[in-house]
Amino acid sequence: MKKLNIGCGPNKLKGYLNLDHNPNYHPDILWDLESCPYPCSDNYFDKVYASHVLEHVTDFWTTFREVLRITKVGGIIHIRVPHFSEGMGHNDLTHRWEFGWYTFQQILDNYGFKYGVTNFKIVKQKFNYLSVNHPFINLCMGVVLSLIPKGIYEKGLCWIIPRHEIELWLMKT
Numbered sequence: 001m002k003k004l005n006i007g008c009g010p011n012k013l014k015g016y017l018n019l020d021h022n023p024n025y026h027p028d029i030l031w032d033l034e035s036c037p038y039p040c041s042d043n044y045f046d047k048v049y050a051s052h053v054l055e056h057v058t059d060f061w062t063t064f065r066e067v068l069r070i071t072k073v074g075g076i077i078h079i080r081v082p083h084f085s086e087g088m089g090h091n092d093l094t095h096r097w098e099f100g101w102y103t104f105q106q107i108l109d110n111y112g113f114k115y116g117v118t119n120f121k122i123v124k125q126k127f128n129y130l131s132v133n134h135p136f137i138n139l140c141m142g143v144v145l146s147l148i149p150k151g152i153y154e155k156g157l158c159w160i161i162p163r164h165e166i167e168l169w170l171m172k173t
Contacts, residue, residue, distance in 0.1 A: 001046045006067070007033060007053030016049065036062055040070040047071075051080040052165075055095045061115040064107075068119055068172055077120065077170040083127065085154075085162035099166055101127070101150045124169040
């Protein structure tokens with residue numbers, strides 16, 4: 001199985017090719033995600049992991065198209081992005097994009113055709129209340145907050161009980 005971890009930073013994953021622009025992290029592939037095309041063949045990877053990367057890129061659409069290009073049909077793209085209610089994200093001046101529960105569904109329903117990104121489907125999606133390093137709190141809060149419809153949550157409750165991130169698994173079609 002061919003796997004790629006884009007924007008790995010210091011979090012290199014075993015069994016993955018780890019790609020980052022910062023040579024201090026000693027990635028397997030030293031590459032700036034803003035520079036397209038990536039040094040990868042079309043339809044090459046079975047799995048692409050992008051944890052807290054997409055909010056930093058200048059051109060989301062170009063980056064997302066590139067991720068789709070290098071992923072095999074049937075391959076999984078595992079994405080973690082901050083939820084727009086996560087307050088600390090607003091302090092990071094390198095964040096250029098905000099994500100909500102419906103962002104990727106909106107891409108499929110409304111914007112994907114215009115930007116050439118319709119060749120994926122959402123396989124699974126979940127909120128993480130805190131970072132992935134807090135599984136017990138995420139489980140407890142996830143159970144409680146899953147009872148609230150996502151639309152109601154994002155229209156106001158998210159400012160009272162913010163979520164740290166959205167985690168998605170997309171399949172290239």
